[in-house]
Amino acid sequence: MERAFQVDLRGIVDLLSRHLYASPRVYVRELLQNAVDAITARRALDGGAPAVVSIEPSEVTGDGTLRMHDSGIGLSESEVHELLATIGRSSKRDDLGLARHEFLGQFGIGLLSCFLVADEVRVTTRSARGGPTVEWTGLADGRYRVAPAERERAEPGTTVTLRPVPDMAQWLTGAMVHDLVTSYGDALPVEVSIAGRRVNSGVLPWQRGYPSPAARAEALRAYAERVFGFAPFDVIDLAVPEAGLTGLAFVLPVAAHPTARSGHRVYLRRMLLADGVDTLLPEWAFFVRCVVDTGELRPTASREALYEDDLLADTREALGGQVRDWLVRLAATDPARLRQFLMIHHLGVKALALHDVEMLRVVDRWWPMETDAGPMTLAEFRRRHPVVRHTATSDEFRALAAVAAAQNLGLVNGGYAYDIEIMRRLPLLDPSITVRGLDPAELATRFEPLDPVLEARIRPFLAVAAETLRSLGCAVVPRCFDPPVLPALYLRSRAAAQAEEMREARSAAGDLWSGVLGAVDATEAADVPQFILNLRNPVVRRLAEAPDPALASLGVQALYGQALLAGHHPLRPEDSAMLNRSFLALLDRAMGGRGAQ
Known part of the structure; x- marks a missing residue:
């Protein structure tokens, strides 16, 4: 019923x-x-x-x-x-x-x-x-x-x-x-x-008649200040005929956080729908605020947002394309202004470069990356170095940049947002481009081995150094490299890092998984960090030829701790203990004591 x-x-x-x-x-x-x-x-x-x-x-x-x-x-x-x-x-x-x-x-x-x-x-x-x-x-x-x-x-x-x-x-x-x-x-x-x-004007700001382009630009800037509270870096005209949409995009004059959703002002057949519509543009376009009027996009029942459908998705893509085309035109017609824009909004452009080849080309040509030779665009970097090598973090870059520059290796800091992903996309511009992450152990292959006579003379010192660091799982490698002011370098290859993570996982695992991980760990036993002593450094040279083994051991401990700190490596408890002991013992010796270890 x-x-x-x-x-x-x-x-x-x-x-x-x-x-x-x-x-x-x-x-x-x-x-x-x-x-x-x-x-x-x-x-x-x-x-x-x-x-x-x-x-x-x-x-x-x-x-x-x-x-x-x-x-x-x-x-x-x-x-x-x-x-x-x-x-x-x-x-x-x-x-x-x-x-x-x-x-x-x-x-x-x-x-x-x-x-x-x-x-x-x-x-x-x-x-x-x-x-x-x-x-x-x-x-x-x-x-x-x-x-x-x-x-x-x-x-x-x-x-x-x-x-x-x-x-x-x-x-x-x-x-x-x-x-x-x-x-x-x-x-x-x-x-x-x-x-x-x-009380109403009956017209949208971009539809008014203006006596000149300069008058229009001034009026639209004044409108942006009144509505959004800022004088725009530039104004972009928007139009999507399929959605009956016209309007303006105002480029922010200051940096905006990329995770902050942009609130856009949307009119529906010239009636204001809402001031905070955040689904109108792609997420990467967080550096613009829009004012648009549409005749075809559908509002929600509350008329405070736009209904998510295929037409809105197509409109969002079209508007993103128009913002992107503005950037391409700026790169072609006004490079100085593009550089000014990139200094403010590089995050948005780099985010777009992850999906758009033309924006990748803009970033490659115009955005300066941090390299071991100073700020430099990727295009310029590739003219100097056939291989684009990058670090995984900014700490790694700071630790290795001076050494890489001295060996003319060519290194890019990959620690900033989107930079590694952008570099990995460079072969889309030219398939001959080679991009790879730097394995720190690769640097050691560029260093000059010791003269055999010198190596024979300091063999007792090397034995003391190896014994001093044996318990820390670190190999001592004597080399000569630039810059001479750097006494020692702690390098941990990718394989060594993975092996250490495996050992830590094994120690934390139960009996069953400990056995499984132990089998895997055994295959990586040769992958240990390298403590590279620079015999071009005067202090290291004098320490290596010092007759006192106890002083040599203290010096190796101090140099080891200094290398860890300089390379921004995490200090294990045993590393901290060794650093403290060597510091106090050397201080005691400097004051006339025996410097007991």
Whole structure:
């Protein structure tokens, strides 16, 4: 047996009017929307019909109410019963339930937003198709009544009267209504007046006529300062015909955080939809703020965001492409200004370069990376070095940059956001480009081995050094390399790092997994860190030839600790203990003691 749903009308009114909308301010937007749609419908029948919305705030009415009059098509009594008394029923959808694109509203619930500020809503309306004036009165508790109006309207149209909830009366005052009307309806193509004075311009800022390009640029910069609070670095014109979209993108003059979603100002057929729409552009375009008007993108039911569908996805891609094309044009026509832009917004451009070859080309040619020879673009770096080598972290770069530069190895700091990914994409520009991460052990192969005579002379010292560091799992390697001011270098190859991680995992694992990991660890036993002593350094040379083995051991311990610190390597407890012991013992010797280890 079929039954009808039981609907608590008071609950539905409360749900839609108090929970669908984010703020009471939207009531003005919804009233304006209904008025403009009514005028649009009337003009479809009579192109010469007036297009006027007149608002009387509470100071003008004198009884605390607000009245909004429009010269729209109005409603007949049957339409009042059908449309105003049925939540979700709208005259702005066709018989298939599809939204008619020339209207702003489509959900049949906009009038309920008035209950955010009023406990009584009265609609007095006369249809342009004929018939008497009808009055519909709705109450916040869900009741309504329909009756002939006490006074006939002289012209077709509608008057909405709001009687405020006692603590919401401030929302119906002239100052508040003026702010809301100029915010939501400044660009509407109808005359909107408050207390007899027109308050809207009726045009979007990029659609105004300007006497010159310079005047337009100045006016748009002033608009950005007023709306967004900044003078833009540049202004980009936007257009997506498929979405009926036109507008502007204002480039931020200061850096923005890449994870901060950009809030864009979106108009729907020249009615402000929202100021904080964050789904209009791709995430990488966080360095622009947009103002757009669209005729085809769909709003959500609350009309405070855009409905996520294929058209919005295509529009987002198209707008991202136009921002990207602006960057390409800037690179071609004004390199100095592009460099200025990149100094501010390089993160956004680098993020885009991960997906776009043209942006990769811009970064390759114009953005200076940190290299062992100083700031340098990747294009310039490749002219000097056939292989693009990069470190995995900034700490590794700082530890190895001077040594790499002295060996003319060529090294790029890969520790900054997106840099490694960008370098790995360089073969897309030229398949002959070789990119690889630097294995620190590779540096040792570039160092000069010792002269056999010198090596034989310092063999006792090398034996002392090897014995001193044996418990730390570190091999002592004597070499000669530049710069001479660097006494020692601690290098841990990728394989050595993996082997050490495996040993740590083995010690933390249970018996079963410890055996499995032990088998794997055994295969990596030869991969140990290297402590490379630089015999070109005067201090190391004197230490190596010193006759006192105890002093030699202390010196090796101190140099080992200094190499760990200089290379930003983590100190294990045993490393810290050795560093402390050697420091205190050397200090004791300097003061005349024996320097016991």
